[in-house]
Amino acid sequence: MPGQQPMSGKPENYLVQSILVTFCCCLPLGIAGIVFAAQVDSKWNAGDTAGAISSAANAKKFTLIGFGLGLVINLLVFGLQILAAIGAANQGGGF
Amino acid sequence: MPFTPEPASNPANEKRSGVAPSWIVAAALVTAVGFYVLRSFEPSAASWYPKCMFYQGTGLHCPGCGATRAMRALAYGDVWLAIRNNALLIVGGPIIAAVIIRQRRRESAGGLASPQLCIALFVVVTAYFIARNVPSPTSSLLAPPQPHAESAGTETTGTEDETQPPTDHSPVQHPDD
Numbered sequence: 001m002p003g004q005q006p007m008s009g010k011p012e013n014y015l016v017q018s019i020l021v022t023f024c025c026c027l028p029l030g031i032a033g034i035v036f037a038a039q040v041d042s043k044w045n046a047g048d049t050a051g052a053i054s055s056a057a058n059a060k061k062f063t064l065i066g067f068g069l070g071l072v073i074n075l076l077v078f079g080l081q082i083l084a085a086i087g088a089a090n091q092g093g094g095f
Numbered sequence: 096m097p098f099t100p101e102p103a104s105n106p107a108n109e110k111r112s113g114v115a116p117s118w119i120v121a122a123a124l125v126t127a128v129g130f131y132v133l134r135s136f137e138p139s140a141a142s143w144y145p146k147c148m149f150y151q152g153t154g155l156h157c158p159g160c161g162a163t164r165a166m167r168a169l170a171y172g173d174v175w176l177a178i179r180n181n182a183l184l185i186v187g188g189p190i191i192a193a194v195i196i197r198q199r200r201r202e203s204a205g206g207l208a209s210p211q212l213c214i215a216l217f218v219v220v221t222a223y224f225i226a227r228n229v230p231s232p233t234s235s236l237l238a239p240p241q242p243h244a245e246s247a248g249t250e251t252t253g254t255e256d257e258t259q260p261p262t263d264h265s266p267v268q269h270p271d272d
Contacts, residue, residue, distance in 0.1 A: 010208055015216070016195060022220060023159035023184065031220065038213035045208050074145045081143055 011056035013040035014063045021066040029066030033059050133167040156227040158183055158220050161239030180239045183223045191216065 018033025036059035043051035138144045149157040161180035168176035169185070177185045198209050227237040 010202060013208075013213070015213055019191065019216065019220075023162060031217065034213055034217045034220070038210045038217065041208035041213055042210035045210065070148075073148055077148065078143065078145060085143070 010044045011053050013037035014059040017063045021063055024070055029062050033063040130170050133170040138163040156232050156238050158224045
């Protein structure tokens with residue numbers, strides 16, 4: 001959630017978004033996002049600000065790609081299902 | 096003890112709780128719409144609900160598989176069926192949310208970040224993912240119940256309007272689609 005940046009200035013680690021992506025079926029990318037979130041946190045604790053920022057960029061990349069991919073594929077499948085349902089109705093139904 | 100109403104729009108109060116009113120309204124809307132849709136339409140193999148691509152591609156249950164059915168069971172008040180469909184979401188979800196919120200508050204109070212939390216979540220999700228498919232995706236206790244299991248035992252589902260015969264209805268997935 002934007003506007004909720006911690007005062008310490010730690011870059012957003014996209015942990016929540018990664019978990020949501022994992023649950024919404026783009027599994028490998030979501031799990032990669034969780035791993036990068038762990039990297040962000042450990043580098044930040046070690047004082048490696050630059051490393052934390054680059055891990056955060058990776059976390060963001062993977063989560064966004066996962067989300068986009070999941071959305072696109074789900075919409076495609078959804079469209080196919082609608083078409084299939086219409087086709088089935090036309091073939092077998094007495095409409 | 097006199098009742099002192101909470102000033103909901105007080106910025107300081109808002110900051111303390113960390114949740115903006117717009118998020119609460121959005122959450123309420125999603126809940127209401129979800130409740131209505133889930134009670135109106137049943138998630139089944141033939142329905143128009145989005146299905147898990149991972150499951151369709153591999154036959155394995157991903158950590159999110161059964162989430163829609165779990166939410167429908169919740170909408171019908173059948174908590175046990177909800178847990179059977181996706182235990183990590185129903186049981187673990189509130190815990191995970193609480194832990195993450197607590198960690199975020201700590202960080203905004205100047206505390207250390209917690210890679211341990213991320214790693215723990217990674218382990219939990221991965222372990223759950225494996226456990227749902229062992230010994231097999233159909234016989235794991237953590238996998239969603241099979242809709243056409245020969246005997247569901249004492250498990251009465253919350254879907255009393257479900258009158259599908261226990262036959263293999265597979266016109267849904269034509270391999271040549």
